[in-house]
Amino acid sequence: MTAPILTFTGVTLSFAGVTAVDDVSFDVGQRELFAIIGPNGAGKTSIFNVLSGVYRPQRGAVTFNGADILGAKPDRIAAMGLARTFQNIELFANLTVLDNLMLGRHNHISYGALSAFVWLGRARRAELTHRAAVEDIVDFLELEQWRMHPVGLLPYGVQKRVELGRALAMQPKLLLLDEPVAGMNQEETEDMARFILDIRDELDVPMIMVEHDMGLVMDLADRIMAVDFGKQIATGTPADVQNDPAVISAYLGEDA
């Protein structure tokens, strides 16, 4: 096996008296779909916020694609190829689907403010090239009919898909999905599962997924890490984690 794309070693993050992430370590392989599960408030999203640079942990090391990213600013980490979606949709509600996706390509578009003023030439050429790239994502995620709509007006399930599209537009080397199917009905969940599998198999993008839908997690994930109260309680294949006594007690409580 080649070197992991991400190693997360001994990270501890606390806010005043609360330790949100307590000495957690894991790594993610080059083509792996790694899932993080745990009860509410276990620290799953905090792990994502450490990865994308929103939170700065007190201790530990995070290496992404061979570089240390701990303490780097979010836009630097994004430029290195780490993309994410959010649990509560964080799209730019006033912009169209296309503009949201084009924003995903922000770091790949290289012209500056002066070329933007002039438009003709550099800026126009770049806009046309990247528009074509974004259309591939529109096609991939079946968003054709929504292209020109402001995302704030779209149904929830479609907004989730647009957010996934915006992350994909960044051409990520690692994709973080924070509850991709939360609040979705059966049909939307199945659609999203299909897209996630397509991303792994066709685009070869490794992923870390936080999700509460256990059926989905057990079906899709290569490996799973379970956390509870900030502590890592089990890591392994779906079958291992499912039968782990610590995981069972975290979800269902101790035997009476």
Add this chain to the structure above:
Amino acid sequence: MTAPVRQRRPRQLSGRPGLYTSYAQQLRLLNTRPKLLTVSAIVLLAFVLPWLVADETLSLLGVAMAASIGAIGLNIVTGYAGQVSLGHAFFLAIGAYTASAVSGAPDDDTIGFGVTNVLVWLLAAGLVAAVFGVLVAPLATRLRGLYLAIVTLGLVFLGEHIFAEWQALTGGAGVGRPGPVPVLFGVELNSSGDVLTSDQKLYLLMLASLVVFGLLARNLARSKVGRAFAAIRDRDIAAEVIGVNLTRYKVIAFAVSSFYAGCAGALVYTITGFIEPSSFNLLLSVQYIAMVLIGGVATISGSIMGAFFITLLPALTRQLPTVAPFISEDASSPLNVFQVETVLYGLLIIGFLIFEPRGLYGIWIRIRNYWKAWPFSY
């Protein structure tokens, strides 16, 4: 076997004139026939107007056009990038004083370098204001919303004090100094010649500037930079996580905005011909906020509509005493036209925020959509 012939896609399909056959067609600024026709008609009309209307009206329209440039500037930082700034009057002042210092007569009481070329002092006014914008921008990376508004408000008060005291530059409170001296390609714009009067020449200068500045701003708005501004306005954390450098884009927003303000200040006082230091007060900033809110937030055409509305409003209120005799024209009596004006700014801002948050631009869009679907109601 022959190589496949690559067929060029037809530029337009017969019978479907509105159908785009390439992204380039869709990305064009005037991408529909009605847009192309109306915009060309308006610009054409504006260029022949000097020969159709009285000089007095022209100078009022010229001020409105110069103010439009300032309103576009405020809309870039506040409407597009979402950074509320009450300090616009300060940047207008910087531009006005830079331009008049660069172009002023060297032997006058106030500082003057005698470089009267419009292109030189306009660029200087914009650049000096932009430098101040860049100095202020770091505040925006630390503060947001009301806090930023209050800090930028502080700029106006600082400016008012400095401009009142720095007599060498401004002539001091109650004295003032002459505005910028415009000479373009050897033609003195502020004196009447054989062909054109000074008002006609200045009007054409304002119109040409507005077309250029408006086009540049529109280009910026539809580019990567404009999208990054909108991202920062809508959700700054998400913007950062997808790779937008917040500090850099806030600095760009303030720099561009104050560049526009500086140029607008220089142009407005070219027409009025006189700068009184106490005119750069909070009311001026509020007028520009009113232009943006009434015209339409985050639209270029809205900024222009708002600027015309606010600039032409006094011309209407001055007529009030003939209709309503209880309103006086005398500034010292209890209910006068100036008070009515100030009250109107407030009422209009409140009214538009409640009833038409998209401003005059929103009203225009609704009229357009109505006629698009006519004779059906939707």
